[in-house]
Amino acid sequence: MDFIDRREWFRRSAMLSFAxxxxxxxxxxxxxxxxGEKILVVVELAGGNDGLNTVVPLNDDTYHASRKTxxxxxxxxxxxxxxxxxxxxxxxxxxxxxxxxxAIVQGVGYPAPSRSHEISASVWHTASTDTEDHxxxxxxxxxxxxxxxxxxxxLLVSDRETPRALRGRRSAPIAVDNLDEFRAxxxxxxxxxxxxxxxxxxxxxxxxxxxxxxxxxxIAGIAKRTEVGELGRIPGKxxxxxxxxxxxxxxxxxxxxxxxMHEGYDTHADQLGLHASLLGTLSRSLKAFLDDIQxxxxxxxxxxxxxxxxxxxxxxxxxxxxxxxxxxxxxxxGKNVQGGLFGKAPDLTRxxxxxxxxxxxxxxxxxxxxxxxxxxxxESIIGSRRERLSLFS
Amino acid sequence: MSWxxxxxxxxxxxxxxxxxxxxxxxxxxxxxxxxxxxLREGFExxxxxxxxxxxxxxxxxxxxxxxxxxxxxxxxxADRLRAWWIFRMxxxxxxxxxxxxxxxxxxxATSNDKVNDIAAMYEQNQLLREHSLGPFGPLLHAVIKHPAxxxxxxxxxxxxxxxxxxLARELLELFTLGEGHYSERDVTEAARCLTGWTVHSxxxxxxxxxxxAGSKHLLGATGRFNGDQLxxxxxxKPSTAWRIAWRxxxxxxxxxxxxxxxxxxxxxxxxxxxxxxxxxxETILRSERFYADENIGCRVASPAEYxxxxxxxxxxxxxxxxxxxxxxxxxxxxxxxxHPPTVFGWEEGRQWINTRTILARQAFAHDLVGxxxxxxxxxxxxxxxPARHGFETAxxxxxxxxxRVRPRSxxxxxxxxxxxxxxxxxxxxxx
Numbered sequence: 001m002d003f004i005d006r007r008e009w010f011r012r013s014a015m016l017s018f019a020x021x022x023x024x025x026x027x028x029x030x031x032x033x034x035x036g037e038k039i040l041v042v043v044e045l046a047g048g049n050d051g052l053n054t055v056v057p058l059n060d061d062t063y064h065a066s067r068k069t070x071x072x073x074x075x076x077x078x079x080x081x082x083x084x085x086x087x088x089x090x091x092x093x094x095x096x097x098x099x100x101x102x103a104i105v106q107g108v109g110y111p112a113p114s115r116s117h118e119i120s121a122s123v124w125h126t127a128s129t130d131t132e133d134h135x136x137x138x139x140x141x142x143x144x145x146x147x148x149x150x151x152x153x154x155l156l157v158s159d160r161e162t163p164r165a166l167r168g169r170r171s172a173p174i175a176v177d178n179l180d181e182f183r184a185x186x187x188x189x190x191x192x193x194x195x196x197x198x199x200x201x202x203x204x205x206x207x208x209x210x211x212x213x214x215x216x217x218x219i220a221g222i223a224k225r226t227e228v229g230e231l232g233r234i235p236g237k238x239x240x241x242x243x244x245x246x247x248x249x250x251x252x253x254x255x256x257x258x259x260x261m262h263e264g265y266d267t268h269a270d271q272l273g274l275h276a277s278l279l280g281t282l283s284r285s286l287k288a289f290l291d292d293i294q295x296x297x298x299x300x301x302x303x304x305x306x307x308x309x310x311x312x313x314x315x316x317x318x319x320x321x322x323x324x325x326x327x328x329x330x331x332x333x334g335k336n337v338q339g340g341l342f343g344k345a346p347d348l349t350r351x352x353x354x355x356x357x358x359x360x361x362x363x364x365x366x367x368x369x370x371x372x373x374x375x376x377x378x379e380s381i382i383g384s385r386r387e388r389l390s391l392f393s
Numbered sequence: 394m395s396w397x398x399x400x401x402x403x404x405x406x407x408x409x410x411x412x413x414x415x416x417x418x419x420x421x422x423x424x425x426x427x428x429x430x431x432l433r434e435g436f437e438x439x440x441x442x443x444x445x446x447x448x449x450x451x452x453x454x455x456x457x458x459x460x461x462x463x464x465x466x467x468x469x470x471a472d473r474l475r476a477w478w479i480f481r482m483x484x485x486x487x488x489x490x491x492x493x494x495x496x497x498x499x500x501x502a503t504s505n506d507k508v509n510d511i512a513a514m515y516e517q518n519q520l521l522r523e524h525s526l527g528p529f530g531p532l533l534h535a536v537i538k539h540p541a542x543x544x545x546x547x548x549x550x551x552x553x554x555x556x557x558x559x560l561a562r563e564l565l566e567l568f569t570l571g572e573g574h575y576s577e578r579d580v581t582e583a584a585r586c587l588t589g590w591t592v593h594s595x596x597x598x599x600x601x602x603x604x605x606a607g608s609k610h611l612l613g614a615t616g617r618f619n620g621d622q623l624x625x626x627x628x629x630k631p632s633t634a635w636r637i638a639w640r641x642x643x644x645x646x647x648x649x650x651x652x653x654x655x656x657x658x659x660x661x662x663x664x665x666x667x668x669x670x671x672x673x674x675e676t677i678l679r680s681e682r683f684y685a686d687e688n689i690g691c692r693v694a695s696p697a698e699y700x701x702x703x704x705x706x707x708x709x710x711x712x713x714x715x716x717x718x719x720x721x722x723x724x725x726x727x728x729x730x731x732h733p734p735t736v737f738g739w740e741e742g743r744q745w746i747n748t749r750t751i752l753a754r755q756a757f758a759h760d761l762v763g764x765x766x767x768x769x770x771x772x773x774x775x776x777x778x779p780a781r782h783g784f785e786t787a788x789x790x791x792x793x794x795x796x797r798v799r800p801r802s803x804x805x806x807x808x809x810x811x812x813x814x815x816x817x818x819x820x821x822x823x824x
Contacts, residue, residue, distance in 0.1 A: 132557075169737075172734030174727075182752060185752075185755055185759040186758065186814065186817050201647065201743070201823060202691075205693065205823070209819075
């Protein structure tokens, strides 16, 4: 027996009176500042997603000829229109697409693409193709630098190191591995004496401690909720991380950007089953996540951006896998997303080193996210004016 | 004159409260013996202990520290590097020096996240410590020209043909003058002075070919300045002195205790004394303002002050909790050593506090007392210290230890729950 049982202690604390003061869920950013702010959730498909087997061309001879073992037959696909289909494992995302909650941008990339994970990821993270800029701040960090200076601005749910995208000059992400970090172990008595917390430091601390215990209780309650169960039932790390993000958003925790990674897309060998399973998890989790958010009445505030550092080569390799390529599809999902298919499918008849040219510059996607969702001028973040897509309704 | 000397008086006695105040602000929370010593010896000898601890004790400590530090560097382990500094903070006979090192780590905020070189971070930390209470000039030169900083702020991509203003901007805005005391043109010109600074074989190297040797015009001066001359120019600016004075006042004073003229006057003192930081610190620690009632217990403790203070107050220096586990608690509470969040460092004060960090502070108290901060679980024996120091009840002892005010009456015996509460209590979250 622990000398003090955490749960028991917390249960006892729940009986204490919270009368009198209203909790402020964020100490350093006021509720008024965060209230109603748009939230961006970024999902990085780490390793280089095979875009060609994710958004698949129909009746394409090159595809057919290049993908002997990996080619997906019509019955394994969910068609979007006459020429394009989604991988059959992506039922959840296909549903989102039909409900107008998913935008698919085809052939997204950049000029003179690098096929190094490290360099290409840095291009996406910093929104710059100049490697001299790759030690600098990330595109999201720079965007958040323009916003409110207080409170947590971005939150990474991961056990990995901080992606460069989140690093700003002023704004820094906090990283959370799991919700245990939000568990209260010491009960608070009350916020008495916390009334003049603006001027009085000890009042401020008392109020903060009180708020923390209320927030912890809320998070604990939300994490345990049973009415929306699908997200909680998805096995594996990625589903768990999206669940954590959902719990934190529902608790009104505060950050404007959440970031997580779905790992395993570097499929050099035996790709078929592995990739289907990855896309299945991704798709099911995203759908369940957005449904969770919608059920909580927060659908208007949340959008998900899903990208990978590069696509893969058209010709499969001898190990039943694919090697590093260039452009690939980007997804945007959410109630306020303008659903549909954007950009042109990459031209498989004109390949360079076995990979197609991009058809949409990734900065055209960022420009829309920055302007239409985060409310920041894209020019100041990306450094140049871009034709931007209209990815939000 | 606002920095006039303080003398104990009937209205402002040298007592338990002021002894605790001095140690908490200029070191870490004192243990019972240190408080008793302070009462017995009086103000001057106690201040002397803060400023100039016994040198043979310091030497022995440094020897041990070096062994641990070099092992961490040899293992190229960021975790062990953090653990090394935490070990230092817990065990050091010279706590003021560690606090000043923390202050400079925040001033010259450099993160291993980008530097990615344990040896360089260790060296930088030692530089900060070595110069922590000396004149600011040598500190500035040493830190700016050290590979950790050059890598952190992209000095190598700042070449004549390809200027990169990163180092120049932070040098002007954060390390010396402060915002509002330079123009964008000054940043560009400063970047030109700094061209040619690179790292070779892990050492600073001046590269003549990439240096822009042309004439520069900045901050009212014109000349073919190089990087060193730029630093010297910055050291002569009154706003640099002001920024150091401001930094020191943030450490030694609570919110809204000082007025700007008082910082001005400390800056004056620095200007007339070659920016001697040690002298400024001593001036502060002798001043009326420092011991004034409104300056006592009104600063939010940083995670370091809170945790290290608690560990030291509980006399755990001989059998400290796992420094590796403590390093994780620093991270959870928002002060990941050697990994400040941005070049601005930690904002400190109330910014330490949010839902997550409050819960982490509580978890620390709970786990320290429960024993979970030891690799092999070792609950804290709450009866030990009260008995050692002749207290009848543990509650009485611990509330006296962790509180500057006369405690509410506590009838508790050796209750772990009471101790956890006292550690979490507002009184112990304030320094």
